[in-house]
Amino acid sequence: MRKHAIVALALAAAAVTSACGGTEADSPTSASAQRQGQAHNVEARGSLDLSLLRTAEADFDAYTTPEALAADRPIVAAGVIDGWQQGPILKTYPNGPLDYRIVLRMRVTEPLKGVKGRETIPDGLVFIELSQGGVVSDPAVPAEQWKPRKTIEDFEKALPAGTKILAFPRERPPHELELHSSGAPLPPGAKLMLVPPQGLVLEDPLLLRQRSGSGTALVGGRERLSIGGEAWSKPKDMGELVVSLKQHGFAE
Numbered sequence: 289m290r291k292h293a294i295v296a297l298a299l300a301a302a303a304v305t306s307a308c309g310g311t312e313a314d315s316p317t318s319a320s321a322q323r324q325g326q327a328h329n330v331e332a333r334g335s336l337d338l339s340l341l342r343t344a345e346a347d348f349d350a351y352t353t354p355e356a357l358a359a360d361r362p363i364v365a366a367g368v369i370d371g372w373q374q375g376p377i378l379k380t381y382p383n384g385p386l387d388y389r390i391v392l393r394m395r396v397t398e399p400l401k402g403v404k405g406r407e408t409i410p411d412g413l414v415f416i417e418l419s420q421g422g423v424v425s426d427p428a429v430p431a432e433q434w435k436p437r438k439t440i441e442d443f444e445k446a447l448p449a450g451t452k453i454l455a456f457p458r459e460r461p462p463h464e465l466e467l468h469s470s471g472a473p474l475p476p477g478a479k480l481m482l483v484p485p486q487g488l489v490l491e492d493p494l495l496l497r498q499r500s501g502s503g504t505a506l507v508g509g510r511e512r513l514s515i516g517g518e519a520w521s522k523p524k525d526m527g528e529l530v531v532s533l534k535q536h537g538f539a540e
Contacts, residue, residue: 331512332503334492337446340438341509343421346485350511353519354454354529355536357486358401361456364538365414366398366530369451372443373472375417375480378465385431386468388420390443391480394455398530400538408459408479416457416488417480418510432468452491452526453509457481485511491526499524 351357358364375389396403396412403409423434460480474480488509496505505525506513513520523529533539 331507331514332492332495334498334505334507335494336451336490336492336507338490338507338509340421340443340446341418341488342511343419346511348485350516351486352517354489354533355538357456357484357516358533358536358538361458361484361487362402363406363409363414363457363481364401364455364533365394365396365403365409365457366400366452366454366526367394367396367412367414369393369447369449369453370395370413371449372440372447374440375420375471376463376467377469377471378463379468380465383431385423385425385434387465388423388436389417389471390420390440391471392416392418392443392447394453399540400530400533401540404540407477408481410475410477413475413478414455414457415474415478415480416455416483417460418483447490451493454489454526454529455481455483456487457483483510486516486520489513489520489526489529496525 351360370393373391373393375391377389378387380387392415394414394416396409396414399412403412420436421438422436424437425431426434458481460482486508490507490509491505492507493505495503495507499505504513504521504523506521506523506529508515508520523532
């Protein structure tokens with residue numbers, strides 16, 4: 289009988305965590321401490337299924353404002369989800385399961401920093417590599433043949449094309465694990481990007497329709513917004529967040 293198995297990949301987790309950046313002048317606080325101190329802060333639930341992005345819990349220094357994170361990243365851009373495609377598939381250890389990655393295609397509509405003239409963002413498309421999550425164990429076949437628990441179609445349904453998104457990416461360094469497959473091809477010149485734990489902010493359509501005077505339609509992708517403090521939830525929608533970043537000098 290098959291059972292679900294989340295594969296803990298220490299090397300891959302370390303690589304993702306390393307993308308979160310260094311310390312900030314705004315005195316970032318430990319994310320683990322923030323989680324303990326904000327256990328009562330329940331994230332509003334909308335129509336987007338964020339669980340597919342939150343496959344692991346990282347310990348990192350949380351940036352207290354979006355502007356602080358923007359200052360520390362080479363690229364900042366707002367846009368919409370253009371779609372999803374298969375990312376690289378990596379070998380973990382001999383006779384072990386594979387590490388599947390998925391790629392979020394983001395179409396830039398608001399280049400805020402480091403986008404214009406960057407050859408690795410052809411035609412305004414950013415290709416963000418994310419974990420595809422765990423695999424389904426099947427004792428009837430070798431571990432290398434185990435398939436991802438979540439498919440590309442699952443991601444397309446959970447986080448559909450057209451969803452407004454803000455990203456704080458950087459170009460990906462070479463993979464730390466051996467490639468089993470490079471995944472779906474990228475356009476000429478394009479490079480995969482990585483984002484830190486706070487590096488994806490999305491506008492939830494349901495929350496946008498239901499929001500009250502004090503609520504926000506924004507949600508964190510890999511981490512909930514409140515992990516960085518109240519400033520992250522101050523903008524009520526993506527338009528306000530983009531305007532705030534522009535007012536702080538992030539505009540191209």
